[in-house]
Amino acid sequence: MKLSKRFWILVSILLTMPIFTALVMTFILFGSLDDVLKLLYYYRNNLSFSPETYPKLSDTINYLIAGYSIIVTGIFSYVVWQTSIRSYQVAESVKKLEENRDKETVRQSALIIYYELLSAFSNLRDLYISRIIENKNPNPSQLFFSQEWVKNIAALRDKLSPLEITEVHKLYSRFHTLKFFLESESERANLDAYIIETAEKVFASFLADEMLKNDFGNITIYLNRKYSIILSKIRIATYTANHISITVQSKEIQLLSIDNTPVYLGSMENNIFHGKGTLYNDEGRPKYEGTFQKGKFISGKVFGYYDNGEILYEIEYEEDIKKHGIMYKRSEIDHKIPYYFNGKFVGNHISDGITMEFHNNHAIKYEGSIQNEEYQGYGILYNSNGSVRYRGDFGQGEKINGELFGKDGYYFIGIFSNGLPCTGDVKNLSNHFVQNFTGSIVNGKPHTGEGLVFNRDQDGYDRHQHEVQDEIDYFEEEQYYREQEEWQQEQINQSSREEYERWDEYIKAKWNNGNIKEYEDKEINKRVYIYTNSQKKK
Numbered sequence: 001m002k003l004s005k006r007f008w009i010l011v012s013i014l015l016t017m018p019i020f021t022a023l024v025m026t027f028i029l030f031g032s033l034d035d036v037l038k039l040l041y042y043y044r045n046n047l048s049f050s051p052e053t054y055p056k057l058s059d060t061i062n063y064l065i066a067g068y069s070i071i072v073t074g075i076f077s078y079v080v081w082q083t084s085i086r087s088y089q090v091a092e093s094v095k096k097l098e099e100n101r102d103k104e105t106v107r108q109s110a111l112i113i114y115y116e117l118l119s120a121f122s123n124l125r126d127l128y129i130s131r132i133i134e135n136k137n138p139n140p141s142q143l144f145f146s147q148e149w150v151k152n153i154a155a156l157r158d159k160l161s162p163l164e165i166t167e168v169h170k171l172y173s174r175f176h177t178l179k180f181f182l183e184s185e186s187e188r189a190n191l192d193a194y195i196i197e198t199a200e201k202v203f204a205s206f207l208a209d210e211m212l213k214n215d216f217g218n219i220t221i222y223l224n225r226k227y228s229i230i231l232s233k234i235r236i237a238t239y240t241a242n243h244i245s246i247t248v249q250s251k252e253i254q255l256l257s258i259d260n261t262p263v264y265l266g267s268m269e270n271n272i273f274h275g276k277g278t279l280y281n282d283e284g285r286p287k288y289e290g291t292f293q294k295g296k297f298i299s300g301k302v303f304g305y306y307d308n309g310e311i312l313y314e315i316e317y318e319e320d321i322k323k324h325g326i327m328y329k330r331s332e333i334d335h336k337i338p339y340y341f342n343g344k345f346v347g348n349h350i351s352d353g354i355t356m357e358f359h360n361n362h363a364i365k366y367e368g369s370i371q372n373e374e375y376q377g378y379g380i381l382y383n384s385n386g387s388v389r390y391r392g393d394f395g396q397g398e399k400i401n402g403e404l405f406g407k408d409g410y411y412f413i414g415i416f417s418n419g420l421p422c423t424g425d426v427k428n429l430s431n432h433f434v435q436n437f438t439g440s441i442v443n444g445k446p447h448t449g450e451g452l453v454f455n456r457d458q459d460g461y462d463r464h465q466h467e468v469q470d471e472i473d474y475f476e477e478e479q480y481y482r483e484q485e486e487w488q489q490e491q492i493n494q495s496s497r498e499e500y501e502r503w504d505e506y507i508k509a510k511w512n513n514g515n516i517k518e519y520e521d522k523e524i525n526k527r528v529y530i531y532t533n534s535q536k537k538k
Helices: 005-030 033-042 054-133 149-154 162-183 185-202 209-213 225-237 477-490
Strands: 244-248 254-258 261-269 272-280 286-293 296-305 311-318 321-327 341-346 349-358 364-371 374-382 388-395 398-405 411-417 420-429 434-442 445-457 503-512 515-518 526-530
Touching: 054 149, 054 162, 054 185, 054 209, 054 225, 149 162, 162 185, 162 225, 225 272, 225 286, 225 296, 420 445, 434 503, 445 515
Parallel strands: none
Antiparallel strands: 244 254, 254 261, 261 272, 272 286, 286 296, 296 311, 311 321, 321 341, 341 349, 349 364, 364 374, 374 388, 388 398, 398 411, 411 420, 420 434, 434 445, 445 503, 503 515, 503 526
16 A cells, blocks of 8 residues: 555654654753753763752653653644544535536436427427318327436426426326327327317417417427426526526616526516516517516516517516507518417407407408407408408498409499498399399499399299399308309300200390390390209200
8 A cells, every 4th residue: 555645744753753852842941952962061971860860850851751742742633633624625525516416417407308398399389280280190200208207307396386397297298198199090089189289288379370380490489478487497497507697686686697698687586586577588588577476477578579589479468367469560571470460358369459360271361450359440351262352341340341352253342231242333243133243233233234134944934923022132142152153063064055954044134223124135145054953864
């Protein structure tokens, strides 16, 4: 065994201690050491011990022994003191190593959970788009999670509140169930319903489904308040202490920063957001601005941003209830965001202001003003294929003045009554009474223009023999669309009326102030509309 340098120093001290002690005691008893040496040299041949000198020599020896003991005791005390200091330093170092190891374990667990949740939220969005919006094969086809997710969550018990720990555990359980449905062929029938249910719990309720199709580069913009704030706290836990700083701004205001980027500015209680404050996103922009209650945001504004930093939305909450919101359009040229609103909320819908609604196939149904949850003011209605159906003014949910567009070139502009065209100009009007009428209508009936009027049917009944009621709704929209589709089928073999047992014949006519004037009774002015289900057998 190799002995330390300190050991040999101690041995040297012990070996030289008697000589050193003798010299010291001699100096104490006799004064100058030089005089003692001279005296010893002078009486070198006459030194003798006598009863007179013996006590003095005895005292000298006792003094030497006592001095030696004192010095040795002092040396050992010093050695013990130094050893105690060293032991304390070692214990502190071990303690710090243990603390740093625990902190690193927490940080690693936070990193795993943070990025797993980010990935899970992104995968949920992709699944919702592929299965619910586009009705395609699920994308992605698999989900991946750490096998020690329970242990990782438990490591964050000092970073999150007990309720937040429970929420994270529920999230993982839900995503594992989604993983099971996704990867099990026998459970695919439950997949879509579970995707919808999970999305409703995770994503912000004021975002329409169609909003998920737009990629803003950061999945956190879609999350509701609860999971967004939890994710922010987990992100803080991923940094070491030398990256995080807390600056006291005033008695109640503290600034929490990561690498000089603000994370939270406001009041905190036991390291929990509580009171007035602002929580920032990853880029240092305000995300939640208002009042927190034990880590939960209850009043104020919530912000979302485009990838270039422009505000995408701001939602105002009051006592945990949505009160007002704005979803911004980027520009009239940039139509990447097919969703916007600006008004007061009732539940998750705009009740007063400007809003948008969607068909079941996620195409835009309506965009425009709304009041008391009814169409009011200017707005545009769309068909499910994206074409404009109506644009103009609404009153109490009904069309009152504007343009109506239909199939086969149908068009009306003017005044509506009970939501139906009343007085105005029309093109290509067709119903049971007229075909392809173009001109003006008054009180819902052709007034001035040209078109085809019903003449007779296959049984010889003509227009004058049929009882035509005055209150015919020429423009009942759903009926109109069905009739157009029916006529389109009936005209497949229009030139061969003899092939069909049932058909209707129309003749060209003019209207003047409500009076009908038929064209000359010639075949060139007639049109025959056949019934496809009455074709004669050959």
